[in-house]
Amino acid sequence: MEHINNALRFLAVLILTAVISLTAFAQENIVSEDTLKALYSYKFTLFTDWPEEKLTESNDTLEFCIIGKNPFGQPALDTIQGQPAKDKSIHVEVYHSGVLSEESLNHCHVAFISASETHRMTTLLNSLQQFPILTISDIPGFSSRGGMITLIKSGDHIKFEINLGAIKQAKLTMSSKIIELATMVKTSNEERN
């Protein structure tokens, strides 16, 4: 009888171990939303061309600036940190809320506007539009309010909107290879105002 109890106990431990392992494996293979957004944001840099002088002012890094509260967890940041883009490597830097100087903004190649900056998004965009900085955000209506790329969650997938007028105004060029993947939007005058 004792032998049976030991055997049942061993079997229970084995099953528990298997369940825990499978759960961990499943969690490893499901990419989280923030990681997905970080990856998309990184991949946009691959299809974007900056003016030559913008690229030459930084030596070997492509500055990925997160403005506002960092929406990405550490795994998501690790995914894109140091990735190659435009013969440089991605350098992620977080700028928390506050007034950003033009010098600080001009330092960025990509500016990801966090949802925490929704309330001052228009001000930020007005500041950023004078620089060749790719602006990305997951704030709904970001592109129609003068932002360049808006990430939109749709089920298990991420869709995005692109505002070509804003991109052109910032003297950036976006590859047609992703334009056909995106939803095109224009800047709404009411929103801007």
Added chain:
Amino acid sequence: MMTLRNLPIKTKLIAMMMLSASIGIFVMAVVISINEAVTMRHDIEAELATLAQVIGSRSTGSLTFNDPRTANENLNALATKKDIVYAAIYQEDGLLFAEYKTTAGNSSLQQQDSSRLTRILHFVSAGKFAGTIEVSNDINFENKQIGTVQIQSDMTTFFVKLLRYLSWVVITLLGCFALSFAVSTRLHKLISTPILDLQAVTSTLAKDDDYSVRIPIYSSDELGNLINSFNTMLEQIEIRDQKLAEYSKHLEILVDERTGELTEANNRRIQWLENMAKFLKHELKNASIGVKSSLELIERRSQQPSINIYLERAKKSLNYMNILLTSVSNASSLEAMIYKEPLNPVNLGLIVKSQIDEYKLSYPQYQFIGDIDHHLNIMGNEDRLRQLLDNLVNNAIEHSHLRTPVTVNLLNNAGIAEISVINEGVKLPDDKDKIFDLFVSLRDAGHWKSDNLGLGLYLVKLITEGHGGWVQASDLPDKAGAIFTVKIPQLVN
């Protein structure tokens, strides 16, 4: 090859030119067709590779942002290319990302596979030009392979293009053959015309023996030189023939002159002999009459028996001298007559038959056997022929044993009438060629039964030669005896 050798030279030249041109054109067409087929396949492969590259380039965004819908839209653009039956985009790890299939393409491909043309091309090209062409192209982005594009195309367009090209090749080939035939039918005359002229002239020469003909010269090449040499040869032969004709004519005149002179001399000789014989006969007859009368007077007056013996011997000699004179006179007269008397068609069989009948009556103690061909006709003189037979039969009787047969045959031997007289008895002398000469007799040798002046066989020879024939004598092969054969040409028709 034997059939080609027996063809006329015109056909042979056309065939040679056509064959050479055809082989060259055909080989060239085959080589160009193969090159064209390979080039067309390479072009299709290059076009597919370009398409794959374009699709791959356009799909980098889709692959990067994991958007298979857009990738499928890119692939669906291939629907305008009817040959493309399948296309797919694979991710970096080999998983299928987007796919394009055309059901029409598949059915077309199946139809193509089952068509006779495909089977033939598949067999001929060992599968290289049948089925589908597949092209794969890597999709690279930012110096990294992010996927693969694969495109499959069936060979419909290739076959259509190839068939169209081959149709033009066949039409061009036929045109080239026709052109080659048209040109060769004209060009062959450059060679065949001089040769045919040469052949025609040689045929004329062989048929008419006319060396005045000449062959026209059309060119100054080897054939022209050959014709020129042949014409020169004909000219030389013509000159030689003219000289030969002149020499022949001159020779004929010369022969006629000599023959006339000889005939005249012979006639003079015969006339002289005849006159001499007549003179001797006349003068010796007169002299012999005197001698004879004197001997008769001596015989009447002399009573001495011993003198009578001498007288008898003198009379016998005188008698022999008279016979001799008569024979010589007859022979000389006959020789003169033979060349003067005309020859007429006579039936030799009837003559021989009648003579044998006569001999049977005249010489009952001898047996005459005859094998006579009654249909032999010759040009002859009947009296002289009877005289010829008389002399031969007399000669046979004189030299045969009693009660042995004398055989007289008349046979037709290949257009020659052969009279043979055979007797058993005395063999011929060793020097048998001389027995036909005048006054030749072997009587002194003791083989002959009676006196013989050697005139009979001479007359036989004389009469035979007067009829254009010849005579010969030989011993019997199996017994003692002789056979005399006279051969005279028969009368033709």
